[in-house]
Amino acid sequence: MSVRLIYVAGKGGVGKSVCSASTALWTSGKGLETLAFSMDPAHSLSDILEVSIGKQPTKIGEKLYAFEPDIQEESRQFYQRYRHMLTALFGLFELEVKPEDFGHFPGLSDFIFMDKLYDIFTSGKFDVVVIDSAPTAMVLPLLNLPSVTTGFITRVMGMKSKWMGMLNVLESGFGDAILGEIRSLRVKSETMRNALLDKKTSTITVVTIPEKAAVLESQRLIDTVESHGVYVSSIIINHVMEGCDCDYCRRKKASQVSYIDDLKSRYASKRVAILPDYGGEVKGPSLSQVADDLYGKGQLVI
Ligand SMILES: Nc1ncnc2c1ncn2[C@@H]1O[C@H](COP(=O)(O)OP(=O)(O)OP(=O)(O)O)[C@@H](O)[C@H]1O
Numbered sequence: 001m002s003v004r005l006i007y008v009a010g011k012g013g014v015g016k017s018v019c020s021a022s023t024a025l026w027t028s029g030k031g032l033e034t035l036a037f038s039m040d041p042a043h044s045l046s047d048i049l050e051v052s053i054g055k056q057p058t059k060i061g062e063k064l065y066a067f068e069p070d071i072q073e074e075s076r077q078f079y080q081r082y083r084h085m086l087t088a089l090f091g092l093f094e095l096e097v098k099p100e101d102f103g104h105f106p107g108l109s110d111f112i113f114m115d116k117l118y119d120i121f122t123s124g125k126f127d128v129v130v131i132d133s134a135p136t137a138m139v140l141p142l143l144n145l146p147s148v149t150t151g152f153i154t155r156v157m158g159m160k161s162k163w164m165g166m167l168n169v170l171e172s173g174f175g176d177a178i179l180g181e182i183r184s185l186r187v188k189s190e191t192m193r194n195a196l197l198d199k200k201t202s203t204i205t206v207v208t209i210p211e212k213a214a215v216l217e218s219q220r221l222i223d224t225v226e227s228h229g230v231y232v233s234s235i236i237i238n239h240v241m242e243g244c245d246c247d248y249c250r251r252k253k254a255s256q257v258s259y260i261d262d263l264k265s266r267y268a269s270k271r272v273a274i275l276p277d278y279g280g281e282v283k284g285p286s287l288s289q290v291a292d293d294l295y296g297k298g299q300l301v302i
């Protein structure tokens with residue numbers, strides 16, 4: 001079986017990590033080798049799953065692994081893989097950067113996470129990789145990376161005639177090594193983009209809450225992602241009020257209903273799942289309740 005990517009996106013604080021962790025619990029419970037992969041530099045999977053997660057994919061249950069890449073460690077590895085390209089890039093701007101600090105450069109952390117995701121995607125170790133993303137999707141940088149690398153290649157090729165001979169004199173094979181690294185990065189970013197574009201490989205789930213700002217941001221996110229050809233197949237409306245009939249809850253429920261109805265009619269062709277507000281933090285053992293509400297009750301399918 002080929003690997004499935006389940007990408008969980010959405011605005012800050014809406015419940016992406018809770019939904020990612022619960023999804024991973026569900027798929028591993030169904031016998032699928034699953035990795036919960038945090039793409040948010042401010043990791044929270046370990047807090048939510050209540051386990052410690054290492055800097056490598058860590059086994060945390062039957063068929064269940066989790067991974068919170070350490071950006072400094074990954075920067076160092078990334079530097080090793082692409083040292084000619086990065087030396088040339090930073091050399092052009094006369095910047096001195098430590099290998100472990102590359103990840104803090106705008107845009108570079110996207111490459112570092114993508115490179116890691118590519119390794120995982122092609123490792124053949126997992127049936128399902130659930131990606132817990134940073135607030136308001138890194139899907140977009142992932143989609144744009146191939147054109148960024150193309151731009152970079154064009155520049156380097158433009159410089160090739162002037163530069164490469166000179167670089168090769170400084171260190172034999174240096175110029176060709178730069179080109180090889182850029183090509184490799186491009187192949188990887190294209191592979192990951194194509195994986196996201198392929199409905200059979202990827203499921204994009206947007207988590208939102210029934211409030212004006214969140215609903216509007218989700219609509220923008222869905223429009224933008226879909227304008228790149230990536231289909232958002234499911235939406236989770238989280239923190240939906242149930243039960244209690246006190247004045248406060250009744251007013252809150254009434255305002256939520258209009259946003260829920262609006263989302264359901266606007267996205268009639270997608271799966272729209274409702275997740276109740278559980279009245280307290282959701283972590284550890286309570287995640288299986290969330291998994292059951294989402295998947296056990298058939299609101300979402302894997
Ligand atoms: N249905 C729910 N009922 C009650 N609490 C919830 C529910 N869903 C999430 N929470 C709580 O809301 C908080 C934020 O959830 P979570 O960390 O999953 O959001 P997030 O979208 O990943 O946030 P960030 O954008 O910061 O990564 C957590 O404390 C979590 O326990």
Ligand SMILES: [Mg+2]
Nearest residue numbers: 016017040044
């Ligand atoms: Mg999160």
